[in-house]
Amino acid sequence: MAAxxxxxxxxxxxxHEHGxxxxxxxPPKGMMRWLTTTNxxxxxxxxxxxxxxxxxxxxLMAFGIRAELFQPGMQLMTPEFFNSLTxxxxxxxxxxxxxxxxxxxxxxxxxxxxxxxxMAFARxxxxxxxxxxxxxxxxxxxxxxxxxxxxxxxxxxxxxxxxMGMGMDMMIFAVHILGASSIMGSINIITTIxxxxxxxxxxxxxxxxxWTWLITAYLLVLVMPVLAGTVTMLLTDRHFGTNFFNAxxxxxxxxxxxxxxFFGHPEVYIMILPAFGIVSEILPTFSRKPLFGYxxxxxxxxxxAILSCVVWAHHMFTVGMPVTAQLFFMYATMLIAxxxxxxxxxxxxxxWQGSMSFETxxxxxxxxxxxxxxxxxxxxxxxxxxxxxxxxxxxxxxAHFHYVLVSGSLFALFGxxxxxxxxxxxxxxxxxxxxxxxxxxxxxxxxxxFVQHFLGLAGMPRRVPDYALQFADFNMISSIxxxxxxxxQLIFLAAVVKCIRGGKKAEAKPWEGATTLEWDLPSPAPYxxxxxxxxxx
Amino acid sequence: MxxxxxxxxxxxxLLIVSVAMFGxxxxxxxxxxxxxxxxxxxxxxxxxxxxxxxxxxxxRWLTVELDANTRGLPWQFKPMQASVRIHPGELVEVMYEVRxxxxxxxxxxxxxxxxxxxxxxxxxxxxxxCFTRQVLKPNEVRQMPVQFMIEPSLPDDVRVMTISxxxxxxxxxxxxxxxxxxxx
Numbered sequence: 001m002a003a004x005x006x007x008x009x010x011x012x013x014x015x016h017e018h019g020x021x022x023x024x025x026x027p028p029k030g031m032m033r034w035l036t037t038t039n040x041x042x043x044x045x046x047x048x049x050x051x052x053x054x055x056x057x058x059x060l061m062a063f064g065i066r067a068e069l070f071q072p073g074m075q076l077m078t079p080e081f082f083n084s085l086t087x088x089x090x091x092x093x094x095x096x097x098x099x100x101x102x103x104x105x106x107x108x109x110x111x112x113x114x115x116x117x118x119m120a121f122a123r124x125x126x127x128x129x130x131x132x133x134x135x136x137x138x139x140x141x142x143x144x145x146x147x148x149x150x151x152x153x154x155x156x157x158x159x160x161x162x163x164m165g166m167g168m169d170m171m172i173f174a175v176h177i178l179g180a181s182s183i184m185g186s187i188n189i190i191t192t193i194x195x196x197x198x199x200x201x202x203x204x205x206x207x208x209x210x211w212t213w214l215i216t217a218y219l220l221v222l223v224m225p226v227l228a229g230t231v232t233m234l235l236t237d238r239h240f241g242t243n244f245f246n247a248x249x250x251x252x253x254x255x256x257x258x259x260x261x262f263f264g265h266p267e268v269y270i271m272i273l274p275a276f277g278i279v280s281e282i283l284p285t286f287s288r289k290p291l292f293g294y295x296x297x298x299x300x301x302x303x304x305a306i307l308s309c310v311v312w313a314h315h316m317f318t319v320g321m322p323v324t325a326q327l328f329f330m331y332a333t334m335l336i337a338x339x340x341x342x343x344x345x346x347x348x349x350x351x352w353q354g355s356m357s358f359e360t361x362x363x364x365x366x367x368x369x370x371x372x373x374x375x376x377x378x379x380x381x382x383x384x385x386x387x388x389x390x391x392x393x394x395x396x397x398x399a400h401f402h403y404v405l406v407s408g409s410l411f412a413l414f415g416x417x418x419x420x421x422x423x424x425x426x427x428x429x430x431x432x433x434x435x436x437x438x439x440x441x442x443x444x445x446x447x448x449x450f451v452q453h454f455l456g457l458a459g460m461p462r463r464v465p466d467y468a469l470q471f472a473d474f475n476m477i478s479s480i481x482x483x484x485x486x487x488x489q490l491i492f493l494a495a496v497v498k499c500i501r502g503g504k505k506a507e508a509k510p511w512e513g514a515t516t517l518e519w520d521l522p523s524p525a526p527y528x529x530x531x532x533x534x535x536x537x
Numbered sequence: 538m539x540x541x542x543x544x545x546x547x548x549x550x551l552l553i554v555s556v557a558m559f560g561x562x563x564x565x566x567x568x569x570x571x572x573x574x575x576x577x578x579x580x581x582x583x584x585x586x587x588x589x590x591x592x593x594x595x596x597r598w599l600t601v602e603l604d605a606n607t608r609g610l611p612w613q614f615k616p617m618q619a620s621v622r623i624h625p626g627e628l629v630e631v632m633y634e635v636r637x638x639x640x641x642x643x644x645x646x647x648x649x650x651x652x653x654x655x656x657x658x659x660x661x662x663x664x665x666x667c668f669t670r671q672v673l674k675p676n677e678v679r680q681m682p683v684q685f686m687i688e689p690s691l692p693d694d695v696r697v698m699t700i701s702x703x704x705x706x707x708x709x710x711x712x713x714x715x716x717x718x719x720x721x
Contacts, residue, residue, distance in 0.1 A: 229562025248703040
């Protein structure tokens with residue numbers, strides 16, 4: 001994609017000073033810069049640091065979980081606290097770490113990749129970020145109120161979620177706030193992409209990362225309000241005498257599961273589609289070939305998004321639904337493997353006969369394809385009703401969704417950070433630190449989660465602080481892997497901090513195979529970029 | 538149209554979608570009930586019918602424990618006997634007694650619950666006070682029957698089971714437990 005653009009957007013970020021006085025100043029100094037900023041790059045940075053800190057918080061909870069499960073028997077904590085840990089580990093990783101991280105990427109990259117000067121609604125952008133810290137505070141503070149934090153699982157199924165103490169209310173409010181933030185973020189992203197593309201950039205010329213985020217943002221606008229409605233019903237059931245989910249009041253707890261997963265399944269794709277986008281940017285760059293099957297990638301993303309809205313009940317095959325419903329949801333679920341297969345095929349074909357090099361982003365992208373595909377396959381296994389009835393609520397499911405969320409979403413995020421760090425900071429990251437981070441993560445991730453397949457197939461239930469003796473060995477292996485995986489992330493932090501502080505000066509286009517618009521900007525990207533839009537041929 | 542105007546229009550549209558989807562979440566509830574009704578799932582208000590002859594299996598004894606609860610209404614509700622010993626295939630009738638302790642008229646609906654869960658597939662109820670709403674005058678006492686049969690297809694390893702009812706208050710003429718209430 002070649003861009004012809006005005007010279008002063010290119011070489012020197014302040015070249016437009018004379019034209020627009022109100023935009024000419026740099027950022028204010030100190031704390032006020034971050035509190036009041038409307039700059040998409042600042043907000044993107046804040047999103048990324050916020051999600052990293054939540055990643056550490058959620059990671060510490062996982063640390064606690066794996067420490068308790070290191071040996072059979074109760075060693076470190078009460079069962080209630082253990083349940084709070086599993087519940088909040090899930091919630092924080094999903095809503096605090098993975099989703100904000102992708103929004104951070106969207107903030108940084110979408111305007112630069114489509115040639116827009118900023119996001120469409122810059123003030124709303126600031127607000128959608130600053131809603132996050134209070135929500136995170138509510139989630140963490142819930143641990144210190146009487147009754148402790150929510151402990152009914154991150155899916156807050158009734159009846160547990162209707163009965164718990166005020167920790168559950170704090171969780172519900174946190175979800176409300178996070179949902180509002182996500183909806184505002186999505187509205188912003190959709191509007192930016194649809195209305196603010198550079199002249200000549202038709203929809204089918206957009207980089208795939210932008211495409212996947214456009215579709216993701218639509219999914220968010222569709223399902224986040226449903227989640228908000230669901231938790232509102234929980235709240236009124238708890239405090240205002242309604243009986244939506246209370247069987248002893250004419251309600252139905254199974255209905256909660258239907259409504260929750262109507263949101264919950266698209267949510268899974270909200271967390272993976274932008275990852276698909278990042279990988280689809282990294283692979284062509286380091287294969288030095290255009291992405292294979294661009295338009296089929298777009299259509300596959302859209303089909304995954306549409307299908308994701310009609311498969312929710314595969315999360316609840318054991319609640320007792322008619323066989324026809326089970327069959328429908330089983331076949332619909334398996335159907336998703338087709339567009340996903342198209343994607344994996346296209347990624348492989350992109351690498352085929354490419355002039356590949358294996359810098360850290362590429363390693364993470366290939367690791368993503370390898371491990372995400374394993375997670376995808378165990379997903380197809382879980383889609384088969386009789387098998388699912390066997391593995392429901394076991395560690396097999398835990399292994400499955402960590403393969404798609406950790407080695408899927410998280411690996412893509414890592415790859416994306418290394419890929420764009422030179423553009424963000426103006427320095428090259430330390431390649432050997434990056435590679436060390438990749439290999440440590442790769443090895444310890446598999447040590448942690450591969451054995452959980454065996455645990456699940458052998459029947460170990462999830463969300464238990466203690467287990468039967470025959471599961472002891474695999475649990476110890478898994479715990480050792482988890483400690484190693486957690487500590488490996490300190491290497492990531494070190495690599496990022498080192499890169500921000502200095503390092504080899506990055507060129508405008510540090511990767512020779514890169515083609516998208518952001519590489520036409522200097523590194524680091526100027527505070528205001530594409531003030532004069534580029535023209536895309 | 539300037540970009541700012543176009544953006545505002547887009548934001549309005551998307552906000553409308555968000556609000557509509559918030560409403561859709563609530564609309565899922567009547568939709569869910571309708572689907573359950575059409576699909577015949579969760580039809581708690583309809584009596585079962587016996588088809589053909591069922592052989593009583595006198596070689597097996599089952600203990601059915603009876604349980605009664607109220608939730609948020611001023612009634613006293615109890616089974617007339619704590620449990621019954623029956624054979625699979627045998628038609629049994631048990632009685633429950635409910636008393637309105639308040640000085641106002643109260644309408645209640647009972648909702649059943651079975652343990653173990655698979656009992657639901659093998660329990661045939663020909664008559665139950667839970668099929669209709671019960672309206673009790675101030676201080677009225679009523680004895681109500683449940684007529685049921687447990688099919689011999691019930692797995693052998695299930696020997697003791699519980700049938701439980703919980704009464705909750707209905708406001709006026711509202712029946713919202715799925716399915717149409719049929720007076721018996």
